[in-house]
Amino acid sequence: MTINEIIQQNEELQRQYAKAIDTITRLQNEIAKLKRENVTLKNENMRLRRQNNILERAMEIAIGIKDYNAQTRFLKKVLEKLRETGEFTR
DSSP states (O other): OOHHHHHHHHHHHHHHHHHHHHHHHHHHHHHHHHHHHHHHHHHHHHHHHHHHHHHHHHHHHHHHOOOHHHHHHHHHHHHHHHHHHTOOOO
């Protein structure tokens, strides 16, 4: 192997190394982005579960109310309260 061939091989290895480092950096950035998105989705999921539990409990209570108009008023108040607290968004 000549010196020129060694130099060419070294340059090619340096290009491959730079490309690998670039790929690793891009993948690390993507992983960081996905982790942030995962945290956001976990928080949204927790909020929706909490909202679902409140609404399920409100429906259970409403079923126990015999008067239809009273049921409707109760459920409207629950939804109004959820909107006020920011728990409920359409």
